[in-house]
Amino acid sequence: MLSEEEALILKTAEKIGTMVGRDYWLRCAREKKSPDMLWGELLKTNLTSAGVERVSGTGLLEAALVQEGLARAGLPVLQFLTTHLSRTVIAKYGTGQxxxxxxxxxCEQGKKISFCITESEAGSNTWRIRTFAKKRDGGYILNGQKTFITGARESDYLLIVARTKRYEEVEDKKDGISLFVVEANNSGISFEALNIELYSPETQYTVYFDGVELSDENLIGEVDRGVNYLFDCLNVERILIAACSIGLGEYVLRRAVEYAKQRVVFDKPIGSYQGLQFRMARAKAHLEAARSLNYNAARLFDGGGKVGAEANMAKLVASEAGLEAFEIAMQTFGGNAYDLDTDIITFYPVIRLFITAPVTNELVLSYIGRHVLGLPKSY
Incomplete structure (x- = not known):
């Protein structure tokens, strides 16, 4: 399934995650500190450049392997995901400058990018976003707000999806959306931490844009044509989410298997009982199926193919497989699973998140129904 070089990337990422450690990750979460040691190790091994062809000669598959490998060590590094998604847009559609x-x-300094698309009122209906960039001589003035933005304050740059024509002014709802990239410390940008517990040092924010001055150099591609770039690269996000789901599923399932081998009830290891063993076996099969789908989607993207169907199916199957693995881990550990020190229940928020975000599985199913099966629109 993987070449020797690809397998080495996966192994190296997992090794780094294991060396840095789940304890360090949780300590950073409790202390609200950035996991700088992790990023330092990724930088030293050049994994920060994974997936950037012009720098490392690698593609999306290699980035997905880094994401999966870290998750297999219990580290759901969402800022790697948002950084790679964002830089894929810039590398593919932006200028050389x-x-x-x-x-x-x-790639070379470990800088991070946050992806700013979600708004509280628009939700999944991206066409209805209200963040607006008004044209002026030599650039734009940006006003609005985004929410559920991972690591925004800790990031160095922000990739922002904004309207340059209001929804009410366009005949085609896809018209009038533009993409901008800007330094996160620009004047007029502020951050409010959300009260969300993912047991992760990567805080979620609402980001406010109050008269932010943008130059034409901050615009990615053509004005009003951002949708053409956005939805191509959102497939990257789905593939990286799938990679994280698979890796986390592997981690919690491995923990469950280890516990089931040594925990004895009624004079036998609980792993010998079919009620647990078969569920663990089924979870493993589903994780492997999801992995095959995801690697295929990544390779297709790297080959220049259209991957909407493959990326959505991989995200769907992987997110469900990860949650399935978590649920059997909970059942295997029993009451101990609810003890925070056991560090099983702590995976629920992020594993369950991937059923809902960055796109709900209901919308994924709708996409498959309409664009793969050719059925009528379901909403």
Whole structure:
């Protein structure tokens, strides 16, 4: 399934995650500190450049392997995901100057990018976003807000999805959306931490844009045509989410298997009882199926193919497989699973998150029904 070089990337990422450790990750979460040691190790091994062809000669598959490998060590590093999604957009549709300014530093200095698309009122209906960039001489003035933005305050750059024509002014709802990339410390940008517990040091924020001055150099591609770039690269996000789901599922399932081998009830290891063993076996099969789907989607993307169907199916199957693995881990550990020190229940928020975000599985199913099966629109 993987070449020797690809397998080495997966193994190296998992080794780094294991060395840094789940305890360090949780300590950073409790102390509200950035996991700088992790990013330092990724930088030393050049894994920060995984997936950036112009720098490392690698593609999306290699980035997905880094994401999966870290998750297999119990580290759901969502800022790697948002950084790679964002820099894929810039590298593919931005200028050479934008690449040097915003992408290369993520590879060679470990800089991070947050992806700013979600708004509280619009939700999944991206067409209805209200963040607006008004044209002025030499650039734009940006006003609005985004929410559920991972690591925004800790990031160096922000990739922002905004309207440059209001929804009410366009005949085609896809018209009038533009993409901008900007330094996160620009004047007029502020952050409010959300009260969300993912047992992760990567805080979720609402980001406010109050008269932020943007130059034409901050615009990615053509004005009003951002949708053409956005939805191509959102498939990258689905594939990376799938990779994280698979890795986390592997981690909690491995913990469950280890416990089931040594925990004795009624004079036998509980792993010998079919009620647990068969569920663990089924979870493993589903994780492997999801992995095959995801690697295929990543390779298709790297080959220049259209991956909407494959990326959505991989995200669907992987998120469900990860949750299935978590649930059998909970059942295997029994009452101990609810003890925070056992560190099983702590995986629920992030594993369950991937059923809902960055796109709900209901919308994924709708996409498959309409665009793969050719059925009528379901909403």
């Amino acid at each position: 934008q690449f040097e300014r915003f992408v290369r530093p993520t």
